[in-house]
Amino acid sequence: MKSLFKKAGILVLAGAFVLSGCSENGNGSKKQESSPVQNTNFNKTGLPIVNNTVTLRMVSPKAALAPEFSEMEIFKRLEKETNIKIKWENIPDTDYAEKKNLLLASGDLPDAFYAAGFTDYELINYGKDGTIIPLEDLIDQYAPNLKALFERRPDIKSSITAPDGHIYGLPSWEDNNLGTNPFFHVINKSWLDKLGLKVPQTLDEYTEALLAFKTQDPNDNGKQDEIPLSFMHMQWCMDIAGIFGAFGLPDNLEHRVVRDGKVIFTANQPEYKEALKYFHEKWYKQGLIDPESFTQDAAQYLAKGKTTDETLGSYIWWEIDEVVGTERSKDYVLLSPLKGPNGGQTIGRANGGGPGRGAFVITKENKNPEITMRWIDQQYEPYMAAQIHWGPLDVVFEKDESGKLVNLPVPDGISAGEFRQKVAPGSGGPGVITFEDFGKIVDMELRAQQRAKDLEQYYNPYMEKENYPSIFFEPEELDKINKIEPELIKYVNTQRAKFIVDGGVNEQWDNYVKTLEKMGLNDLMEIYQTGLDRYNENLKNK
Numbered sequence: 001m002k003s004l005f006k007k008a009g010i011l012v013l014a015g016a017f018v019l020s021g022c023s024e025n026g027n028g029s030k031k032q033e034s035s036p037v038q039n040t041n042f043n044k045t046g047l048p049i050v051n052n053t054v055t056l057r058m059v060s061p062k063a064a065l066a067p068e069f070s071e072m073e074i075f076k077r078l079e080k081e082t083n084i085k086i087k088w089e090n091i092p093d094t095d096y097a098e099k100k101n102l103l104l105a106s107g108d109l110p111d112a113f114y115a116a117g118f119t120d121y122e123l124i125n126y127g128k129d130g131t132i133i134p135l136e137d138l139i140d141q142y143a144p145n146l147k148a149l150f151e152r153r154p155d156i157k158s159s160i161t162a163p164d165g166h167i168y169g170l171p172s173w174e175d176n177n178l179g180t181n182p183f184f185h186v187i188n189k190s191w192l193d194k195l196g197l198k199v200p201q202t203l204d205e206y207t208e209a210l211l212a213f214k215t216q217d218p219n220d221n222g223k224q225d226e227i228p229l230s231f232m233h234m235q236w237c238m239d240i241a242g243i244f245g246a247f248g249l250p251d252n253l254e255h256r257v258v259r260d261g262k263v264i265f266t267a268n269q270p271e272y273k274e275a276l277k278y279f280h281e282k283w284y285k286q287g288l289i290d291p292e293s294f295t296q297d298a299a300q301y302l303a304k305g306k307t308t309d310e311t312l313g314s315y316i317w318w319e320i321d322e323v324v325g326t327e328r329s330k331d332y333v334l335l336s337p338l339k340g341p342n343g344g345q346t347i348g349r350a351n352g353g354g355p356g357r358g359a360f361v362i363t364k365e366n367k368n369p370e371i372t373m374r375w376i377d378q379q380y381e382p383y384m385a386a387q388i389h390w391g392p393l394d395v396v397f398e399k400d401e402s403g404k405l406v407n408l409p410v411p412d413g414i415s416a417g418e419f420r421q422k423v424a425p426g427s428g429g430p431g432v433i434t435f436e437d438f439g440k441i442v443d444m445e446l447r448a449q450q451r452a453k454d455l456e457q458y459y460n461p462y463m464e465k466e467n468y469p470s471i472f473f474e475p476e477e478l479d480k481i482n483k484i485e486p487e488l489i490k491y492v493n494t495q496r497a498k499f500i501v502d503g504g505v506n507e508q509w510d511n512y513v514k515t516l517e518k519m520g521l522n523d524l525m526e527i528y529q530t531g532l533d534r535y536n537e538n539l540k541n542k
Contacts (some may be wrong), residue, residue: 058113145382230289306324
């Protein structure tokens with residue numbers, strides 16, 4: 001590999017250098033200050049970052065198929081180039097949020113959280129009490145790649161700067177608009193052809209197809225083992241939220257959409273009620289929904305597409321291959337949004353869409369914040385950012401004549417998504433690949449190119465025009481949101497599953513709506529509307 005770092009050369013600064021210390025600022029948070037202590041081991045520029053190896057402890061989630069990060073080639077190369085050894089504590093991503101909270105509550109803090117997934121509420125509150133430290137001074141002194149990014153894209157710096165003016169978390173972003181609709185709806189075209197059915201255009205035609213899948217043994221094995229429809233309840237890219245659009249108002253994972261500048265909570269609207277009634281009466285009661293859709297994890301879900309006999313009729317996922325395998329994928333096609341009983345045909349637009357703000361945080365226990373900042377800054381160099389997100393040079397990429405990273409073939413027998421999990425931290429990791437980088441620094445993944453084409457062909461014509469932007473709320477607003485929203489959303493999601501499985505939405509609806517109001521729904525929506533109005537007003541004044 002022609003290391004990116006080797007181009008930078010090795011510059012050793014053995015002279016005086018000041019270490020950072022911490023003191024309370026006016027908000028009670030820690031502020032980095034210079035101390036007279038000299039560290040001759042640290043190199044302020046060039047590589048390695050330190051002359052003698054320094055070890056940092058980092059906590060990070062990892063995907064189901066990912067190895068420990070210490071085994072990943074990309075991090076082995078970083079260690080060799082920087083002399084920074086990372087003592088990784090990887091947590092399965094399904095357990096990460098809970099275990100992260102336990103670490104924070106217990107005070108058993110690592111030096112940093114990587115691919116940290118810190119929410120705005122966590123950034124503000126753990127920044128305010130000094131658990132995590134503000135990073136802007138460290139960026140200014142030790143992060144030339146981040147500074148260059150912010151000069152190139154001041155909107156990114158603005159979006160990660162908290163209302164109090166501090167930067168508590170570093171960004172993660174693939175600026176490609178592929179997340180506008182995560183719910184790609186897939187159906188078994190081979191079975192449709194065998195049963196003499198056309199690709200469904202309406203919700204009722206789709207229901208007819210699911211019923212035929214269940215009752216007419218399209219896999220010809222003499223068993224009723226077909227699963228007409230499987231999904232994962234309220235999970236990104238695996239849920240049926242998009243199908244609610246057939247009733248005129250698509251749902252999403254936040255149950256919050258925007259139309260004509262007005263924030264709408266979907267889960268107490270008449271369209272939502274009608275959708276739940278339909279899904280229970282037409283689907284669940286007839287055995288068309290996989291009962292495990294409400295409990296299964298990703299590994300179970302993905303395995304259902306790869307059984308010896310083909311058993312999966314329809315599912316939600318944004319890459320056909322990843323669920324059913326490369327060989328079987330030819331049997332499946334995507335569905336455009338289905339036209340509903342009253343003619344509704346729309347798909348939601350995912351909320352947010354800007355940079356993630358909490359991809360990397362440094363804690364107060366870190367004795368080497370300047371070393372840590374230099375280490376993480378390497379991952380904001382554009383070529384390295386691409387490798388952190390998709391995998392290393394000579395494994396996932398090669399360079400073409402222009403120096404652009406282009407994709408190598410994916411090894412046989414594995415999907416691109418599965419391969420990515422094995423070789424890179426992925427999309428939640430630090431690093432930003434801007435819109436301008438695609439095609440210049442790195443080619444978009446082949447599956448991402450396909451996803452862009454599919455969005456254009458199947459979903460963009462039906463997509464909602466507005467979404468709820470990524471707004472960094474004031475601390476008091478975040479306090480109220482955090483107080484109301486988690487329990488309210490938990491209640492809504494639990495009830496959604498019950499209404500689909502058990503029915504009873506007509507009888508229980510009024511009480512359900514009253515319960516939402518008691519839990520603070522109106523106050524919550526008022527905060528979201530105020531935030532949106534403020535955001536739009538600021539845009540007008542820029």
